[in-house]
Amino acid sequence: MRLLLASCAISSSLSFACLPAIAKDRVSDEAIVIGQSAPFSGPSAQLGTDFNLGARTYFQLVNENGGVHGRKIELRAKDDTYDPNLTVQNTNELLDKEHVLALFGYVGTTTTLAALPVITAAQVPFFAPVSGADALREPFNRYVFNIRASYHDEAEYIIDQLSITGIKNVAVFYQNDAYGKSGLDAMVKANEKRGQKVSATAMVERHSTDVGAAASTLQAAKPAAVVLISSYSSSAALVKEMKKNGYTGQFVSVSFVGGKALADELGSVGAGVMVSEVVPFPWGEATPIQREYAAAMHKTGVPRFSFGSMEGFVAAKTLVEGLRRAGREVTRAKLIAALETMTNWDAGGFRVSFSPANHNGSHSVEMTMIGTGGRFVH
Numbered sequence: 001m002r003l004l005l006a007s008c009a010i011s012s013s014l015s016f017a018c019l020p021a022i023a024k025d026r027v028s029d030e031a032i033v034i035g036q037s038a039p040f041s042g043p044s045a046q047l048g049t050d051f052n053l054g055a056r057t058y059f060q061l062v063n064e065n066g067g068v069h070g071r072k073i074e075l076r077a078k079d080d081t082y083d084p085n086l087t088v089q090n091t092n093e094l095l096d097k098e099h100v101l102a103l104f105g106y107v108g109t110t111t112t113l114a115a116l117p118v119i120t121a122a123q124v125p126f127f128a129p130v131s132g133a134d135a136l137r138e139p140f141n142r143y144v145f146n147i148r149a150s151y152h153d154e155a156e157y158i159i160d161q162l163s164i165t166g167i168k169n170v171a172v173f174y175q176n177d178a179y180g181k182s183g184l185d186a187m188v189k190a191n192e193k194r195g196q197k198v199s200a201t202a203m204v205e206r207h208s209t210d211v212g213a214a215a216s217t218l219q220a221a222k223p224a225a226v227v228l229i230s231s232y233s234s235s236a237a238l239v240k241e242m243k244k245n246g247y248t249g250q251f252v253s254v255s256f257v258g259g260k261a262l263a264d265e266l267g268s269v270g271a272g273v274m275v276s277e278v279v280p281f282p283w284g285e286a287t288p289i290q291r292e293y294a295a296a297m298h299k300t301g302v303p304r305f306s307f308g309s310m311e312g313f314v315a316a317k318t319l320v321e322g323l324r325r326a327g328r329e330v331t332r333a334k335l336i337a338a339l340e341t342m343t344n345w346d347a348g349g350f351r352v353s354f355s356p357a358n359h360n361g362s363h364s365v366e367m368t369m370i371g372t373g374g375r376f377v378h
Contacts (some may be wrong), residue, residue, distance in 0.1 A: 031074040032067075032323060032330065034059075035094035037115070038107040038130075039082040043207055043233045046261040048107045050308025051130060052077055055105055057296050057309070058316035068320060069328035076100065082107070082207070084114030091115040095122050102127055102335060105315060108256075109133040109179035110206070119143060125335050127322075128315035130308075132256065132278070133182040137360055145339055145359045147315050147352060148278040151229075154254045155186035157365040158276050159194065162225055167250065171200040171223035173214055173238050175230040180206075183229030183254055199223050204234045215241040228253035236265035243269055250274065255365075260306035263374040270370040275307075277368050280350050281378045282310040287349025289314065318352050318361070321345060 036055075038048030056075055063072045076098050080086040087106065094100050095118070102125040106112045109131040116136075119126045126144045129136055132151035136144055162170060172187050174180035180203065191198055200221030202214035215238055218226055226242070228235040228251060239251050252274040253262060259275040266273065282305045284290045293313050297303045323330055325338035340356045352361040371377040 030071050032071050033098060033100045034073060034075050034102050034104045034319070035091075035098055035100035036075060036077040036103070036105045037080045037087050037090035037094065037111070038077065038105060039111075040077070040079040042081040042083075043209075044082040044108070044231055046232070046264075047130065047256075047258045047308055048079070050258065050260070050304070050306045051105050051107060051312035051315075053300075053302065053304060054293075054297075054306075054309030054312025054314075055316040056312075057300050058313045058320070060300075061296050062320055068323045071328065073320070073323075075104070080111055082111060084111045087111040087115045088118060091118050095124065100124070101330065101332060102319070104128060104319060105130065105312060107131075109135075109182055110177045112136065113178055116141075116144075124332055125339070127319050127339075128311075130256065130311065131179065131182075132186075132254070133178065134185075135178070135182070140357070140359070142336065142359075145354060145361065147318060147361045148255070148311065149363045149365050150360070151183045151186040151254060152189065153363045153365050154276045154278070155183070155190035156193075157367070158227060158252055158254070159187075159190045159196075161274075161276075161367050162250070162252070163194070165250075167224040168194075168196055169199050169222075169224040170196075170227060171202070171218050171221055171225070172198050172227045173211075173218060173230060173235070174201065174203050175206055175234065176203045177206045179256065180229050183256075187227055187229070204230055204238070206231070209234050209237040211238040211241055214238060215245065218242065219245055219247055223249060225250040225252060228257060230257070232257050232261040232265050235262055236270075239266060239273060240269055252276070255279075255307065258306070258308050259368060259370075259376065260308065263370045263376070266370065267374070270374060271372050273370045275368050275370070275376075276365050277307055278362070278365055279307055279311045279314055281366075281368065281376070282307060283376065284378060289317075289348030289350050292348055314347055314350055317347050318342075318345070321347075 078090040107130040128147040202217040322339040
């Protein structure tokens with residue numbers, strides 16, 4: 001198996017340019033077609049690129065071993081640049097023109113929620129959105145299957161971890177959209193649960209790195225820690241600005257930031273920044289899923305390890321298990337029913353559990369830290 005770098009051209013299955021493309025024979029008309037809309041260009045591009053790489057790596061592994069019940073999987077992805085209007089357009093095209101069996105790996109709360117009414121009306125399985133927002137969990141939606149933990153799970157974990165070190169004075173930097181507001185709400189509730197209050201908040205507009213005012217507001221509040229609920233570019237800009245102005249407190253980000261992307265943006269000033277994560281540590285070897293991921297990534301020829309590609313890999317493996325259970329003549333309804341039989345399913349040290357009444361597959365959260373040289377410490 002090898003994923004080769006494609007030329008900068010639009011292909012029939014990948015509508016974005018300059019991404020690693022699968023260099024295997026094309027799938028037949030009997031392919032199982034899965035659709036994805038995510039940012040592959042713009043300031044959030046690394047989030048979409050990494051998830052897609054991990055997912056395609058696993059799907060290709062399956063295809064090289066005969067597919068699912070003899071049918072290969074084809075992932076057709078469209079770039080939405082993290083623009084909700086494009087996400088809706090892409091979703092309609094994937095449903096009406098590509099006739100996908102399921103939608104998969106949408107990246108972002110704002111974009112995902114924009115497409116959710118279309119998805120629900122079409123009664124299509126919507127698998128592994130990269131968002132921890134409550135709106136994808138409550139009220140229960142039969143078509144949405146979440147792999148990652150929620151922002152409330154992450155907020156609870158972050159506050160507990162900070163409390164261990166005696167930190168209770170916490171401020172929040174958030175993106176002014178559905179993602180940032182959902183994360184802020186989770187942090188407020190986690191603090192209130194412990195009789196605390198968020199000491200200060202400051203926001204940044206989506207796609208902006210104009211963080212000067214936010215940095216000043218947060219610095220004036222003198223918090224012991226600042227929780228980051230924004231994109232990797234704006235989060236990195238804030239950390240750099242506050243550190244330049246003498247701030248020495250702790251920075252902690254939620255997982256959606258894309259830990260590797262944040263570390264890359266921060267460069268030499270990233271050491272010590274903490275990131276909560278909702279998937280197994282990509283550079284570890286303790287569990288079967290970590291070893292399977294590492295072996296598969298090395299075989300691609302593009303061993304770009306990251307939390308994002310690990311999430312894509314785990315999501316793809318879980319979806320494939322649902323496809324196997326659904327049988328060769330899979331339909332959307334059969335896939336939903338099959339996924340709902342996956343009670344406490346073990347992906348190799350990472351457990352996922354769905355039922356007819358609960359599609360929140362995991363509540364797992366763990367803490368990592370950016371170390372020297374941009375390497376992560378687990």
